[in-house]
Amino acid sequence: MAIIDPVVEREVSRRRTFAIISHPDAGKTTLTEKLLLFGGCIDVAGAVRGRKSQRSATSDWMELEKQRGISVSSTVLTFDFEGFRVNLLDTPGHHDFSEDTYRTLMAADCAVMVIDLAKGVESQTEKLFRVCALRRIPVLTFVNKVDRPGREPLAILGEIESKLGIAAVPHNWPLGAGRDFCGVVDPAMRTAHLFDDRSGDKRFGFRSVPLAELRDNRLRPETVARTREEIDLLRAAGESFDLGRFRNGELSPVFFGSALTNHGVEHFLRGFLELCPPPTPRIGDFGPVATSRPEFAGFVFKIQANLDPRHRDRVAFVRVCAGRFEREMEVLHPRSGKKLRLRRAHRVFGQDRETMEEAFPGDIIGLVNPGEFHLGDTLCVGDPINFEPLPQFSPEYFAVLRSRDTARRKQFQRGLEQLLEEGAIQMFSDPRAARRESILAAVGELQFDVVRFRLESEYNTDTEIEWLPYKLARWVDADPQQAAMLALPSTVRVVTDQFGSTALLFRTKWDAEYSERQNPAAQFSAVRGGRFPSAASLAGVL
Numbered sequence: 001m002a003i004i005d006p007v008v009e010r011e012v013s014r015r016r017t018f019a020i021i022s023h024p025d026a027g028k029t030t031l032t033e034k035l036l037l038f039g040g041c042i043d044v045a046g047a048v049r050g051r052k053s054q055r056s057a058t059s060d061w062m063e064l065e066k067q068r069g070i071s072v073s074s075t076v077l078t079f080d081f082e083g084f085r086v087n088l089l090d091t092p093g094h095h096d097f098s099e100d101t102y103r104t105l106m107a108a109d110c111a112v113m114v115i116d117l118a119k120g121v122e123s124q125t126e127k128l129f130r131v132c133a134l135r136r137i138p139v140l141t142f143v144n145k146v147d148r149p150g151r152e153p154l155a156i157l158g159e160i161e162s163k164l165g166i167a168a169v170p171h172n173w174p175l176g177a178g179r180d181f182c183g184v185v186d187p188a189m190r191t192a193h194l195f196d197d198r199s200g201d202k203r204f205g206f207r208s209v210p211l212a213e214l215r216d217n218r219l220r221p222e223t224v225a226r227t228r229e230e231i232d233l234l235r236a237a238g239e240s241f242d243l244g245r246f247r248n249g250e251l252s253p254v255f256f257g258s259a260l261t262n263h264g265v266e267h268f269l270r271g272f273l274e275l276c277p278p279p280t281p282r283i284g285d286f287g288p289v290a291t292s293r294p295e296f297a298g299f300v301f302k303i304q305a306n307l308d309p310r311h312r313d314r315v316a317f318v319r320v321c322a323g324r325f326e327r328e329m330e331v332l333h334p335r336s337g338k339k340l341r342l343r344r345a346h347r348v349f350g351q352d353r354e355t356m357e358e359a360f361p362g363d364i365i366g367l368v369n370p371g372e373f374h375l376g377d378t379l380c381v382g383d384p385i386n387f388e389p390l391p392q393f394s395p396e397y398f399a400v401l402r403s404r405d406t407a408r409r410k411q412f413q414r415g416l417e418q419l420l421e422e423g424a425i426q427m428f429s430d431p432r433a434a435r436r437e438s439i440l441a442a443v444g445e446l447q448f449d450v451v452r453f454r455l456e457s458e459y460n461t462d463t464e465i466e467w468l469p470y471k472l473a474r475w476v477d478a479d480p481q482q483a484a485m486l487a488l489p490s491t492v493r494v495v496t497d498q499f500g501s502t503a504l505l506f507r508t509k510w511d512a513e514y515s516e517r518q519n520p521a522a523q524f525s526a527v528r529g530g531r532f533p534s535a536a537s538l539a540g541v542l
């Protein structure tokens, strides 16, 4: 039996790696920044700073994110809190960026689902929850924006249970709501924690009193009475917490708070650290790869070009799954069969980075990538393994992009190649077309906006767009010649994707369904990598 390195074992046990997911605008980035306050990474939320660098780097660091106030790309942030090493992945909520969110979820051991008290469980939250359920990722719930008028907390619990089919068990309960939100109650202990002040910028204290003795001049007697009634009701009729069911994805512990005013965030963080599992195994081609595998193994889940405008390089983010990583170590890159020495390894914090000497399972390493790494690539020491591939979803928007200035074609090509490598957009080409122009494709229209914006701001090339009439793609297990022999409507285009796989582009869903019925022997897939069971079932969710 392999001997487990005690240092690795200890480091694994104190690591917590999780992703924050939800519908747009529920408050993921705001919550992320408030959580970082507790790690001492920032002085004032909204101006997240890396520990070493003095430059400001918020979770939404991209120029477009700052301009539009939405996250378009996931961000990795790390902080230490009371002996734990927390790796936090802030994801974009918008459907158009769901591929990025999905890839990021592959790197997380747990998810925090943020729900807006006024809006309840929204559509994108529901979809992302289904992805977590499919992958059996445990989900905690943070009901946010309690500082604003919203729905009844009991109604929110009911909605989580009915829409998501998961038991919702509150770990704290709001005391008052809207302007009267002034504390949280621990239902198990029947203790109220009253917040000290209203400053959202700094950590602040609270005063704990038994619920039975609760008296506070900020509180109306009817609020206290109602809270007591609700707590009694929860104890009598609610489900009780069960760690096994939570870890299995059947039950979600629920916390209430306000990321904006910082109320309830510390209670949430402590509750989260108690519940979130340490790094869990990942699936490889020879079965699960345990964190106790003695040799290093990890996979690339995200690539980002121009993270830091001063460096203008590309960073591949690797989730460490097993063993100990040391800078300068030589690893095998099974896709190319090459051995590589990993010299430029970084701990990335938003947009900032510092050299990383070692890393353990659960950690995320940023490797400077001169182009040899692709999304989903495995890196390992010892026997070669391959982790599950990262699927690519069927696009819904197709277009040809051209550089307005022909003199800048080179920059345009380089920019496009780097954005393709990131998975920011997909590309198809028609091997039989007279004019061999690349067809760009995206799950959402906003992805095109991002690509055009970035080509302009990062590669200084202005583009024009010509939309194509296709609405969806289906990958087929055939080469283009065989695919052209299928019984297909004349409007269907047979293409190959950027990895050489054959796909069909359809103008309507009806055309795709009809073609599938006409060609029962051919395997049509809405997700690339669809021969893997997890990817195939994803197609039904997204």
Ligand SMILES: Nc1nc2c(ncn2[C@@H]2O[C@H](COP(=O)(O)OP(=O)(O)OP(=O)(O)O)[C@@H](O)[C@H]2O)c(=O)[nH]1
Binding pocket: 022, 023, 024, 025, 026, 027, 028, 029, 030, 031, 069, 070, 071, 072, 091, 092, 093, 094, 144, 145, 146, 147, 148, 257, 258, 259, 260, 261
């Ligand atoms: N009143 C109130 N507003 C909040 C709270 N949390 C976030 N907001 C506001 O909600 C808006 C969206 O917040 P973000 O944190 O950017 O939301 P997000 O979930 O990261 O959004 P995407 O990344 O674009 O999906 C911002 O205007 C925040 O100031 C809260 O607790 N209370």
Ligand SMILES: [Mg+2]
Binding pocket: 028, 029, 030, 060, 070, 071, 090, 091, 092, 093
């Ligand atoms: Mg965000």
